[in-house]
Amino acid sequence: MEPIVKYEDVHKSFGDLEVLKGIDLNIAPAEKVALIGPSGSGKTTIIRLLMTLEKPTSGYIEVDGDPLWHKEVNGKLVPADEKHLREVRGKIGMVFQHFNLFPHMTILKNCTVAPINVLGMDKEEAEQRAVEMLEKVGLADKLEAYPSQLSGGQKQRVAMARALVMRPKVMLFDEVTSALDPELVGEVLEVIREIAEEGEMAMILVTHEMDFARDVADRVVFLDNGVIAEQGKPKDILENPQSERLQSFLERFRTSSSS
Numbered sequence: 001m002e003p004i005v006k007y008e009d010v011h012k013s014f015g016d017l018e019v020l021k022g023i024d025l026n027i028a029p030a031e032k033v034a035l036i037g038p039s040g041s042g043k044t045t046i047i048r049l050l051m052t053l054e055k056p057t058s059g060y061i062e063v064d065g066d067p068l069w070h071k072e073v074n075g076k077l078v079p080a081d082e083k084h085l086r087e088v089r090g091k092i093g094m095v096f097q098h099f100n101l102f103p104h105m106t107i108l109k110n111c112t113v114a115p116i117n118v119l120g121m122d123k124e125e126a127e128q129r130a131v132e133m134l135e136k137v138g139l140a141d142k143l144e145a146y147p148s149q150l151s152g153g154q155k156q157r158v159a160m161a162r163a164l165v166m167r168p169k170v171m172l173f174d175e176v177t178s179a180l181d182p183e184l185v186g187e188v189l190e191v192i193r194e195i196a197e198e199g200e201m202a203m204i205l206v207t208h209e210m211d212f213a214r215d216v217a218d219r220v221v222f223l224d225n226g227v228i229a230e231q232g233k234p235k236d237i238l239e240n241p242q243s244e245r246l247q248s249f250l251e252r253f254r255t256s257s258s259s
């Protein structure tokens with residue numbers, strides 16, 4: 001099966017700092033990949049490239065058979081224009097650590113503004129779909145509320161519904177529970193788990209929740225210092241790490257999470 005996402009020898013530098021040093025990664029349609037690794041290893045950067053929030057310094061990225069940062073013209077790859085980027089990015093949804101909801105819009109409006117303005121969905125269809133997704137994340141009773149009236153966990157569930165309304169083929173989650181009070185983490189992970197179980201979307205989950213990664217992911221990818229240092233089935237990676245780097249990462253993680 002053709003991958004839904006392909007990274008080929010992707011490099012990214014910020015000034016003199018090379019943050020990604022040649023990433024090769026294929027993700028199958030409907031595959032759930034957990035991305036783990038130390039702070040600063042490049043996890044966020046990898047997914048921001050896919051969301052077109054950062055541009056690779058070199059290398060090639062493909063989404064659903066289309067080059068992301070390039071466009072094919074007369075059989076040659078040339079840099080993509082804004083229109084092409086928008087089209088391909090339309091297949092990707094992202095949930096951020098800090099929700100990024102519009103504070104002056106109701107929950108319903110937060111979920112319909114992009115489908116209406118970006119996808120050109122008509123208002124009724126967008127609202128119907130938004131209500132459906134807000135029901136899915138357990139917030140059907142909050143349509144007319146404003147973000148400031150919600151808990152962090154509820155805000156994060158709105159952010160998920162908002163991404164789902166766009167019918168992405170790939171969903172990106174960047175440490176979506178790390179800004180939450182501990183008692184709110186569970187409800188958000190539960191919703192992600194349910195979405196994952198429906199199965200059809202590929203997911204890349206940057207997470208420090210190792211138990212969650214083990215449950216939900218088909219594959220765990222360990223990023224260290226801008227390279228994929230180890231990857232494999234969750235059980236193998238988390239219980240039987242081969243490299244010293246991964247062993248010490250998991251050890252450090254265990255120590256910090258139990259404190």
Ligand SMILES: Nc1ncnc2c1ncn2[C@@H]1O[C@H](COP(=O)(O)OP(=O)(O)OP(=O)(O)O)[C@@H](O)[C@H]1O
Pocket residue numbers: 014019037038039040041042043044045046
């Ligand atoms: N816009 C930027 N300008 C300069 N440096 C950046 C920028 N974005 C990220 N970096 C640097 O790139 C490196 C990788 O950052 P990234 O956010 O991808 O790491 P991460 O693995 O997500 O870390 P964390 O677990 O702390 O979120 C870091 O050293 C960071 O300081």
Ligand SMILES: [Mg+2]
Pocket residue numbers: 043044045
């Ligand atoms: Mg990060």
